[in-house]
Amino acid sequence: MMGLFTRTAPDQAFRLPKGGAIDRHAPLPFTFDGKPYVGYEGDTLASALVANGVRLVGRSFKYHRPRGIYSAGPEEPNALVGLRSGGRQEPNTRATVIELFSGLEARSQNAWPSLALDVMGLNDIASPVLVAGFYYKTFMGFPGWHFWEERIRKAAGMGSAVHIADPDVYDKMAAHCDVLIVGGGPAGLAAALTAGRAGARVILVDESDAPGGRLRSERETLDGEAATDWVAQTVAELASLPNVRLLTRTTAFGYYDGNTVGAVERLGDHLPVPAPHTARQRMWTIRARRVVIAAGATERPLVFDGNDKPGVMMAGAVRTYLNRFAAKPGQRAVVFANNDDGYRTALDMAAAGMDVRGVFDTRRRTGGAWRDKAEAAGIECRPGMAVVRTHGYLDLVGVDIAPLAEDGQTLSGDPSFISCDLVATSGGWSPNVHLHCHAGGRPVYDDAVAGFVPGTSRQAETSVGAARGRFSTTDALSDGAAAARDALEALGMAPASVDLPATEELGVSPIQAIWRVPTIGGRKGRRFVDLQDDVTASDIELAHREGYVSVEHLKRYTTLGMGTDQGKTSNMNGHAILAEERGQPIGEVGTTMFRPPYTPVPMGVLAGREQGAHLAPTRRSAMHDWHAENGAVFVEAGHWLRPQYYLKPGEKKSKRAMDRAIEEETLAVRSAVGMVDVSTLGKIDLQGPDTAEFLNRLYINGWKTLAVGKARYGIMLREDGIVFDDGTTSRLGEHHYLMTTTTAQAGRIMAHLEEYLQIHWPELKVSATSVTEQWAAMALSGPRARDVLAAAVEGADMSNEALPFMGVVEAEVAGCPVRIFRISFSGELAYEINTPADYGTDVWEALMDAGRDHGIRPYGTEALSILRIEKGHVAGPELDGRTTAADLGLGRMVSSKKPFIGSDWLGVEGRADENRPSLVGLTPVDGRTRIKAGAILVEADHKDGPTPIPKAGWVSSSAYLSPHVGQPIALGMLTGGKARLGETVWALFPLRNQAVEVRVVDPIFIDPDGSRLHD
Amino acid sequence: MAGPPSAPSGWDMSDYSIFSLLRQALGGHKDWARAWRDPEPKPNYDVIIIGAGGHGLATAFYLAKLHNVGRIAVLEKGWLGGGNTGRNTTIVRSNYLLDENAPFYEKSLQLWEQLSDELNFNVMFSQRGVLNLAHSDGQMDAFARRGNSMRLNGIDAELLDREDVRRMVPYLDFSENARFPVYGGLLQPRGGTARHDAVAWGFARGADQLGVDIIQNCEVTGFVRDGDKITAVETSRGRIGCGKVGFAVAGHTGYLASKLGMRLPIESHVLQAFVTEPLKPLIDTVVTFGASHFYISQSDKGGLVLGGDLDFYNSYAQRGNLPTVEHVVSAGVSMIPSISRLRILRHWGGVMDMSMDGSPIIGKTPIDNLYFNCGWCYGGFKATPGSGWVFAHTIAEDAPHPLNAGLTLERFERGYTVDEGGKGPWPGHH
């Protein structure tokens, strides 16, 4: 406890006096858990915390163990913080990747009341019970799972999110290139230079703020200069090439089919808020002809007792903090490794003036250049030794070390204590094979690397450098250049000459694969494999004992690798331990499936602009602005905005206003005249000598006899005999027809026609073009419709004789060309007027003017629906994708003289079953009660149950008040259908505890003989 | 016939309870029995179930528990539960419209309510409610029809108006900005989620204890036929003789049926799912968007679990592509704007057995001793116990149970399709 506070000095006490890629002239204030600190431009939050001596940063998922910063990259399992506040608050942000900005606010997570004293820390004491999968074995009986679940959910989870909308916007970009290079370390840069100079279209993405990769973290030279100088020169040249695009702060998160790579560019995350007019993040969809994966490798820990304490850190991360950020992760350090990185790290720490208390190398027989160099520097090197236990709770105070037996499985001597505040540990490096696996590759185990390396590629991708286990800079450079040359050759491009810089690297001696470091006296200990999800070596042993022996079962039973880091540091160790338990080679036991994203991706950027109001584009009719100016309340229909009803000038939207408007609009049509915008109906222009034959095959009724200048109502079936759509088709010329469809099906019907013309019946000479958008359409209906039209129309006689029911003529209105179709959906004398959309408003206004003296009203979809229900016209609710023409009472339309799409099904048992409900009209027996759509029709003797209650049908459409009939009416589908006219059944609506006795009537409530249509 | 061999591990050591857990804790959990054995295939079984997903395992469990059919084996080409059972978004409900479906799914839901006890394995069945949102009057009417029909079938359902929905899930977009405003919704309070892997493991452990041989890494590659009977199955681990054979291979049904020269009313499509980083409790129920296919819930581990539309092309690959990812997530952030900054942790796909009317096929086939359990589309996880229960009956009695009588293979030819969505013979649209 003490340790923590004494070390937390707000003065960057752990910042080295010089060095590092930070700008000491640009101090940046920030807060962590409300406490103010200062870091520098160039810092990450993690490096700033390290520089300020902050060691305890979080609590683990399950046991709430105190945790510190473990790594310096995207693999971080421990240092997850809550970042920012308000609508920009984001949980689980890795402190190791977020760039420091002025005013940054971060909070620790998963701890209450405070990070230092977290009551849930008790879980750690209960840990013997809370082993892998314990919850599958209990919480079953009283008081039931729901009781426990509530508590477990609170304990689980990691950071907290808030329900405040995100104020930032997101963007998307498509990109195409010859060569995409993922990763800007030496391998990636060498590849980019080679491909870029050759003139190929190159994109290089790197997830960090600048290219360089590990070179930014190591004290290495290239051509005798600091390696970062070469990086700077290379980046400068690449930036100068027009054919090269450099994207930093850009993570390639997934590799998909067709050599498509998804990437996210963070444009604003390093700033307090994104720049004006700029998105916070941008998603790139990159289609590359060749992909070079230069994604590097991830260092993994050694699995020893107490390896999770604050103060235990990856060796490579220690070097990053020292060399790149000039920040000291500790004062007195112990190094524990199974490979030469231990010595490299010790040398860097010594050079930084830290007290290095020895390099403990699991390898008995080690030697080689690195060790010699370390010893030459006076660093104590202890072969065949291991750290076997750590001391301290909230912070590290020391470790026990002990000699390892030859096999590395047991201890060959007694432990001794060394006081220290830092353990730099390296268990080797795991190549980043993620993208290779997304692309369909299967990784293979390589003993030399002690890790999985890419297998055979399934797409046009190659991994290079550390990403395929070539861990030296020398190899990385040559590997990258070679891969680029291969890519160029494959693309038929001539390579340009690139001379790679000279390296001065020491040779490395082989790594010793050691997956579990023995514990003192074989005590169970706490050897963490997955630090975030608290999976220990003994959890893996338990899972194996219980039969969860496949890596995939192991993962799901223990949650190994299921945290925010997706096992970047833990999978290899975990799978190797399972292999040891199974006594099989690691390669055979295998590894779990790698899935996108490589690192977590915010949902906002995947959505981009297509969210909220822009989730889907909207369509507007030519008269939209008129409707808006005249009080229309819009409703969406098939992406169109349609007037639902019209408010009076200045009237507010309300239920009453709506009901009144709908009633008035309906009555206007029945008693005088009204006009509705029907531009949304699908319109398909059909031309060609075989059009009539085509229509004959599409519709259930006949078309050969339709005369020029006439319209006809038709019904189309799907291939399975179910009604697809209905509408009128008019013959405009010898070989010229205009088909109309419902608004909802317009798109599908167009595709339906194209499919038959292009695939099934190419012999038919017909061309089909959608003209929905060319023609504005309005329906003028009501007893006065003819008077209004006659007054407005020029160049055509509107008399009943000249333009009878189902007649079609062309004329002009207000100097605009129009097509007039005498067809009716409302059951009134009605005309549909089409005019080119650019004239839509002029024609609409001219007709409104002509209608003023006749009391014309614009009406919306609500009135339209009541009118068609009164007329017994079927629409969407009846055409529910399950009804046949006969069900809809349209069986008589079916032509027996010809086959058509769906005709083969008419006779089939299930489609002809007389128990199928069919269309009827319904009225309340009491003459008052509304019959709700969605009610179920039930015979009187069943209405009171018991359940299951047999169903006789349902109510499909309902008009709460038919101004014409003077009471509520409805359409429904009822077994027995019209044969039951006059009988009563019950319309049950249990969701609202309603039961209405209804009388079965003819579905045509108005003008059954159709005189209104014809006179 | 030989009765089921007794499980090798004594029932005691394998009994799960808080007491056994504490007892084991003292002993360092050294004595837990294997959850299931790893037996070598026997030369011959009375019933062979192909596919150790939830359905295959449940079928074997109920066969062994309720029907006297002799030796039973479940053959699994990979690791048990690794198919769609292991990759689904775990929504459990019985809110169906049609009478061929509703009673069956309700039976399944009732079995769910007892399942943890029945299996002595906590499958974490969480009845947190399933809420379907409506975005138009037409959709409200359709929901009313479905909800009323559920009630008449004795199934719980509630019709919510916009304000009811706002009270229940205030964080949806109720602003003017919403492209598809919320009109209301249909709620099934008894619906919810379950821990998918645990369902497979629980049934496997239960079946194993009843003597069923669960044979993993054993792919069925062909069949040996004698006229209208199948006498043996060819597998990657050799030929195994059989009395009866049941398919429970979901997305692989078409492929396996082709080995018998059969063509089925099924297409295999890829459906993707997504999980976010773990979070403290944020979303306490299951919510589905009505304007495009999208649904969300929160796992007990804390991840938001999202799903949506198919990729819309035939596929046997368990992965999809970006357009669907973008489409699904767009719907998500539009429905719940506050999740925009939360991060997708992982996304994957499963191979869906999409039937031609969107409803499953459980029953007999033209081959005497062959039975099908397939066509589950998006919705077979909720059916797991019910499907196993009726499929076991169908296999044991060589006749469908009344609950699956309407879900036969012949229904398509006879014109009795069970089309919940009214989408027609376009499997991708269901």
Place this chain on the structure above:
Amino acid sequence: MLIITCPYCGPRDHSEFTYVGDAARTRPALGADTGDVFDWVYLRDNPRGRHLEYWQHSAGCRAFVKVLRDTATHEVLAVGLPEDTLNPTEDGAAS
């Protein structure tokens, strides 16, 4: 992304197309006996591996194209017009 090389428009994302489905079947003549129609409407080979299928370039030239694609790997092997018979080729173009 499945990249489908439309014979008219060139390589395009599959998101520009509408999937139609199995192209190995041919629609029986109108009025054929129901057996064939049932087959055509409902039954599929649904192969794991090479699959002949129709896509419509609905956001582009609106042509229906025939695609030979591996349903296990999603690899597009060949693209052509409805009347073409497809053999897989290197570049994924019709032959």
Place this chain on the structure above:
Amino acid sequence: MTDASGDLKRPVSRRSALASVLQPGRYGAVRPGDPGVRLAERHPLSMVQIEARDDGLAALLDQAEEILGVRPPMTFGGTAGDGQPRILWSGPRRWLVVEPHGRDLFQTLRPGLTAPETAVVDLSSGRSAFRLSGLNARDVLAKGTSIDTHPDKLGSNRVAMTSLFHISVLIDCREANATVPIYDLYAARGYAVALWESLTDAAAEYGYAVDG
């Protein structure tokens, strides 16, 4: 009866679908010098689609050339003519003839295209036309379409039919190589406002000017 034409016996002005949203001016990010993007509507235009089946193709090409003085291009994605008229390939055996509103283009064409397999459809009101130009014009396209607009792929006088911000469009590349590329976009009239909003939203980052 004859077929109706989109053109006028008596002059009535045609209304643009963008009437309510198009406001000339400079918007978005403020940059020194020219805005990154220029946007304008091209209206009114006459647009007529001509189409033939294989057997009528030869006749169509000859007759169209005869009437228009420009021969429809046979190459997929090709264009012909400089604007009086300009003929755009718009699908297999299908072309869109475009010119500024003036003579009755439909009636000019219809009588002369006599092959029975020829279809002529007036789309003058059915499409809205935009002009997108500027240094960042290609970036704006990249935000909404997946196609490769690199000059080597979509060069001058080439058209591509694709989807832009989820709306089907025909992109006519008028100038690809100059530092300031120029594109004409054609979209269904009903989507004009939605497309306009997406274009301006995408252009804001670069600063854009709307020309009257």
